[in-house]
Amino acid sequence: MTATGNFAPSPIRLERQGAVAVIIIDNRPINVGSHAVRTGLLDAIKAIDTDPSIKGAVLIGGDRSFIVGSDLKEFDLPLAEPQLPAVIAAIESSPKPFVAALHGAALGGGYELALGCDARIAAPGTLVGLPETTLGMIPGAGGTQRLPRLTGTVAAIDLITSGRRVGADEALRLGMVDIIAHGDLREEAVNLALHYDGRKAPVLEKNLPTDDPDREELAAAAALRKSRNRPHIAEAIRHIRAVGRIPAAQGLLNERAAFQNLRIAPDAKALRHLFFAEREAGRSAFARTGEAKKIDRVGILGAGTMGTGIALAALAAGLTVRLVDNAEVALMRGRKAIEDQLARRVTQKRLRQSAADAQLGRLHIASSMDVFADCDLVIEAVIEDLSVKRDAFAALDRVVRPGTLLASNTSYLDIDRVAEVTSRPADVLGLHFFSPAHATRLLEVVRAEATSADALATGIALAGQLGKQAVIARNVFGFIGNRIYAAYRRECEFMLEDGALPHEVDDALEAFGFAMGPFAVADMSGLDIAWRMRQAQTGRRDPAARYVKIPDLLCEAGRLGQKAGAGYYSYGGPGQEKGRDPEVEALIVEASREAGRTRTSIAPDTIVRRALIAMVNEAALAIEDGAAETPASIDVTMTNGYGFPRWIGGPVHWARQQETTALHIDCDELVRQAGSGTRRGNLELLDVGQP
Structure with a gap:
C-alpha cells in the first residue's frame, strides 16, 4: 500500500491498495461531514478520475465510524460550496465504481454519500439511517430520491419520517446495504470495487420496487398523524412519493430546494437548539x-x-x-x-x-x-x-x-x-x-x-x-421539571377561575403542540396525588396567596380521575374517551363566584401565552435558586419529560423568540394576578434580555 496524495489540512487521505483508491474520511473527533470534508472528497475524486491505473474506489471512515452526520453548526449559515450534492454528483459521474465501506454509524449526509456510491458494504454492528426529520428537515442530498429505489416507498416513508437508525442485519434485509463484511472491511470493500470491473451501478438508475398503494397511503397517514402534521414530515412524504413519477434530476432539485427552506425554518432551529442542549444537559463540571x-x-x-x-x-x-x-x-x-x-x-x-x-x-x-x-x-x-x-x-x-x-x-x-x-x-x-x-x-x-x-x-x-x-x-423542591410544571398547572387552574373550562384549556394547549392538556394529564395521573401534597402544605401556605379550590373540591367529591371514572372529565369506563361533565363545569362556575372572580371567556392564544409565561417565569426562578444549572437544561427537561412540543424548542427557546418588552410585561402581570408569595423571575438569567 503506497500513498498517492495527502490533501492537508483536509480530513481526507487518499491511499492506494493495488488498483483501487481508498479515500479515508477522518474528521475527528466524531467524523462529521463538513466543508473541509466535502472539499477534500472532491479533490480526491478528481485525482481518481484522472489516474488511468485506478480501477475503482472505496470510501471508508478513518477511525471508529463512517460519517455520522453533518456539522449542524453550519446549518444556521449559508452553506459553503461545495455542497454535498456536488460531491455525490461527482461520484455518480465518475467512470470508476465507488464502494462505501460502512462501520460505526453512517447517518444523515454520511448515509446519503453512501447512497451516491455504486455499492454499500457494512461491518457487523453498523448503524445507518436518515435522521434529518428529527431535526425539522428532510434529507437534502438525494436521500428521499435514492432510498425508495432500494427499499420501496412504504419502507422509505417509515425510515425517513421516523429518522430511526437501522442495524446492519435489518439494513441488509431492507436493501439499504448490499453486503455485510465477515472479515476485514477495507479488504472486502476493495475486492468488491474490483468485482465491478469498471461498471457503474448508480442507485438513481434502479427501478422503484412495486408497493401496494393502500399500504403506501396508510404509511403516509400514520407518519403525519404521529408527527402532528409537521410541515417537514409532509414534505418528506411528498418527495418520497414523487420517486418514479418525475425525472430523477428534477426530484433531486425539488428535494434540495425544500431542504434549504426547511433548515432555516423555526422548527429546525428549535430542534437544533435541543440537539445541542441535550448534549450539554448531562454534563457537569462537578x-x-x-x-x-x-x-x-x-x-x-x-x-x-x-x-x-x-x-x-x-x-x-x-x-x-x-x-x-x-x-x-x-x-x-x-x-x-x-x-x-x-x-x-x-x-x-x-x-x-x-x-x-x-x-x-x-x-x-x-x-x-x-x-x-x-x-x-x-x-x-x-x-x-x-x-x-x-x-x-x-x-x-x-x-x-x-x-x-x-x-x-x-x-x-x-x-x-x-x-x-x-x-x-x-x-x-x-x-x-x-x-x-x-x-x-x-x-x-x-x-x-x-x-x-x-x-x-x-x-x-x-x-x-x-x-x-x-x-x-x-x-431544590420539585427539582427542575415538577416545579415548572406546577407553575404551569397553577396558572391553568387560575384560568378555570377566570372563565375557561377544562376542555378549553386542554384543547388550546394540545393545538399548540403539548402531548396532553394539564387537566387530561391530571385525570390520567390521579388527582389524589397532588391533593395529598397540597394537604401536607396547608399549614405552610401563605394565606394571602391566590389558591384555587377547584381541584380540592373535585377530590372531596370522589372525582379522582380516570381510575375513579370521573375527574375534570367523565369516563364511561376504563380506557374510554373522556367527555365534558356538566357537574364539573357547574362546580367551576360556583367556585369562581365564591372566590369573587368575574368570569370572562379566554381566547385559545391567550390561554397558551399565559401558560407559557408561567413556565418562563418559573424557569428563571429555577436558575436563580440553583435547581437548574443552565437555561438549556430546562428546555431539555420539559421537552423530554413533560410533553412540551419539541418543534418549539422548550419554554426558554420560546421566550427568546418573543418580543422582549411584552414578555416582561406579561411576567409582571402573572405575578400581580398570583398575589402574595409569587416571585418575579429575572429573565436575564435565561438570556432573554432587557425590556
Missing part, C-alpha cells in the same frame, strides 16, 4: 472531577408501577436486577407486569423471545433487603412520604456494602433529609424517573448537598446505560 463507578447489579426497593418500570429499563440495558418488596402481593404483581411487558414487546416484534428470556433470567425478586448486599446501586421507589423514605434508607444503609450508591426516585422530597439518616451521605443522590419509567426518556439526576462527584458521575453514566437523557438538577 461530575467531571469524579469517576463513574461500574454498575452491573441494581437493587430496586418497591415493586409498584415505578419500581417495575425502572426494573424493565435496567433489564433492557443488560443489568442484573434485584427487585424487593415486603408485600408478597405487590412483588408478584410487579413480576407479572414485567413478564407482560416483555411478552408484549415480543408480540410486537420489538424483542426476540431469546432476549426476553435472558432479561427475565437476570431478574431476582425477594421480600428481604438482604439480597441487596452485592448490589452496586440501590434505587428506592417506595411511596412519596418523607418518613417512609427515611426509614427505607436507614435500613438500606445497614444492609448494603460500603461504596454502594443509594438513590431515591422521589419527585420532590428533600434528598438531604433522606441522606442524613445514612452513614454515607456522599453516596446518596436522586434519580427521578418519569412514568412510565421504562419508556420515558428523561432522567433527572439530582445532586444533594453531600453527593460526591463520583456518585453524580455514576448517575449520569447510568442514564446513558439505560438509554435515557440525563439532566442535572440540584436538591
